[in-house]
Amino acid sequence: MKIDVNSDMGEGFGIWQVCDDAALIDHVSSANIACGFHAGDPAIMTRMVRMAHERGVGIGAHPGFPDRQGFGRREHSYSAEEICQQVVYQFGALQGIANAEGTRIAHLSFHAAMGNQINRDPQLALQVMQVVARIDPQVIVFCMAETIIESAAREAGLPTLTLFLVDRAYQQDGRLVPRSQPGAVITEEAQVRARVRQFLDKGTVTTIEDTEITVRAGSILIHSDTPGSVELAGLVCSEIRASGHILAPAAEVLSQ
């Protein structure tokens, strides 16, 4: 089975960076590249696109709110139309850079507050997906399963790839345990390995209530901004290979 591993990348600005992108990219098959609003700039975006292209890593647009100081994590009262315009502008900018480097955008993954806001509002989500579909009807939308974004993407005719969060505890209803609760984040290596193996072998995750639920996912998300993200990604990749699966970008996962 082909499985994708993705991570947010290029989330620096000028001399600043969030993680060691050059190290992390060797352990992912899809790179969600910040597009210059919450993070990223033309130089970083070009560097990331080049690195991804050279390695056969899928290039993804990772648009966020235009709030560098808040890293796109703060809520803002943007109208639906403004959010559509922000997505389009950033997607286009990255597409320009990808084209200049002889490649193209493969997928789309929303950042933080922008993603949360879109995922709360079915009408906004549909509006965003429809405008994206007008620019590129083949772009693969990354999302959690059974979410508003997934429904909207499908309604707009866009392919989707759903995510498994290997370092976050799940509830029995399939949702993530909120970060505010104990046990929400899984850091122990053996436990992470076991979760990856269980997901790959059985397509399930053991919840915080100690029940086993099905996880519908084609990509494993690595949070690049947590300490040890490079090691975590390396570990996930080694489990994928050890269990006989194949690391592959989103498009290959969808077409298998």
Add this chain to the structure above:
Amino acid sequence: MKIDVNSDMGEGFGIWQVCDDAALIDHVSSANIACGFHAGDPAIMTRMVRMAHERGVGIGAHPGFPDRQGFGRREHSYSAEEICQQVVYQFGALQGIANAEGTRIAHLSFHAAMGNQINRDPQLALQVMQVVARIDPQVIVFCMAETIIESAAREAGLPTLTLFLVDRAYQQDGRLVPRSQPGAVITEEAQVRARVRQFLDKGTVTTIEDTEITVRAGSILIHSDTPGSVELAGLVCSEIRASGHILAPAAEVLSQ
């Protein structure tokens, strides 16, 4: 004969604006739309693209340096690669918006200091044109005749359209009289009308030395940020029509 009239547009930011874009657009056939670095933002760009598309006005990328406070007029020590990346990012962003509105970019016109810097450096100019050609090999580059930008665009295989500045005095060598010299800017209506008529009828301009020289140009540039720009554009259009010529966007001028 078909002739284009172009102007820089959408050069506001948020609530601020430079001129009455909605009035000016009725008197141009090509709109050079600011792309969010020296001016413009996703909302203004969307509005401008929509207005241009509805009226059959050619949509142009008008990239500048990322310096809103200086309106892209200040020189900065960017490297050649940075300038290429700035052009690509802005071009792509506007292309995204154009695609979302069901249209595409027709031409490219550089803003102020960015244009000056590119036009001083043949190697930089070629590098910029080559990267633009990789994104869109059909985009028409607006430039003055016999300039570094014109040569570079041709070398990169891009079509060009050269400009006539109706409100600026020319020297016998074909260059503009610098703004610092008396008589550099022509504001009197009758004189502007006469210059348009002479250019359309004979393809010439009378220089400040009172000689007549040939002007090789397919588009008349209106400076939108000078007072009375809307009236000037209206006057130019009325002269074009009165003299039996046809106002047409760049692509039509080139293919006549």
Add this chain to the structure above:
Amino acid sequence: MKIDVNSDMGEGFGIWQVCDDAALIDHVSSANIACGFHAGDPAIMTRMVRMAHERGVGIGAHPGFPDRQGFGRREHSYSAEEICQQVVYQFGALQGIANAEGTRIAHLSFHAAMGNQINRDPQLALQVMQVVARIDPQVIVFCMAETIIESAAREAGLPTLTLFLVDRAYQQDGRLVPRSQPGAVITEEAQVRARVRQFLDKGTVTTIEDTEITVRAGSILIHSDTPGSVELAGLVCSEIRASGHILAPAAEVLSQ
């Protein structure tokens, strides 16, 4: 009786401007100067401080949210501490410029969404006022009468000056008629004159329900971003003089 007239000023950015500050400043006694976050920049601020200082116009800090594209009118989820820091930073920056010009800040007036957010939350309002009082315990806080900001300023030991909005209709409860309702904004010159005269002579305003209520105010606010603001300010000043009152900055109004 001394009465103040104030207006938001210096709300441009780079080459952009909202109104003709140089004309408006001749009709006010207090200038609320944007501090570089929602509008304004070091050059504009310096120019405004210089103009105000030369004319004996009171210099006011007019801080807003760091959102130039939204002109500080959009709500953002900033924490109380962040808002305090934003106020302090902007106040200090303007104080620096005032000091460099040989003068100082006389008053403080919050802009748009920042003002609304502070005025909704008594705890935040007190926190802001206390931090302002630590920088300058004499700065006069401009506010509407009977508001959370007024109470907080008093509790923090700061002097206050309350506002009369001459171009906005009042309700019987003393609040403004919301802009969304008909009759909310008064534009007819005779009516504005009559309202100024009534306020100066009797200290009252006739409400939209046609009753007369007391207005406790020491300053008349002119919205600089509405068309005709310069004329409106001129008209208010002429009424003040015609009725034997004296136009004077906030500090003089308070000490009369």
Add this chain to the structure above:
Amino acid sequence: MKIDVNSDMGEGFGIWQVCDDAALIDHVSSANIACGFHAGDPAIMTRMVRMAHERGVGIGAHPGFPDRQGFGRREHSYSAEEICQQVVYQFGALQGIANAEGTRIAHLSFHAAMGNQINRDPQLALQVMQVVARIDPQVIVFCMAETIIESAAREAGLPTLTLFLVDRAYQQDGRLVPRSQPGAVITEEAQVRARVRQFLDKGTVTTIEDTEITVRAGSILIHSDTPGSVELAGLVCSEIRASGHILAPAAEVLSQ
């Protein structure tokens, strides 16, 4: 003898940072705090001021060009007046924050390209120093000995403290060996220790030509953005203490 150790600090933005400020601050007596233009924001500035104030570390304004993407290292064609305004705005903003925290700015140290530009132009340097002196005539200007900035500060009546760069090789003429040349940066621990000891004991440095020249300096500058800066600062402090000298902020060094 009292000797100061200073470093540029708070040079992050939002979630990004350049070095571990919380660790570094324990090894300096003066902190040059970025003021929100090339780096820093109100939250970071407040955090830095608080940390410095708690530890008795001198608070310094560290203004730079308004160019976060370029980290203030790129040259820009700002006019002399613009640069003065940029310095004043940033100085005032940090002074506001310092006042809000019950303390004040002790010194001033220019960042990168802004410092270089000021240090190349005696007239600009004097203009900057005079405007700073109007805001705070007691602020101590940090600079290299025998430079344009030192002369200008003195002419404007401002106290100065000169710097010793412990990790940079000196030429016989007292200037630094340019970074482009081999041996320009000294990284070996024993060599750094020896240089600190020689400077403290004899007030000299051994040049790259192997001659010994006098170094007139009251403060040792640690570059915070080089790897190992925290360790380097720790090492410098331990040498100061081991050799019987006292680590002290700029004001104490000047008044000894």
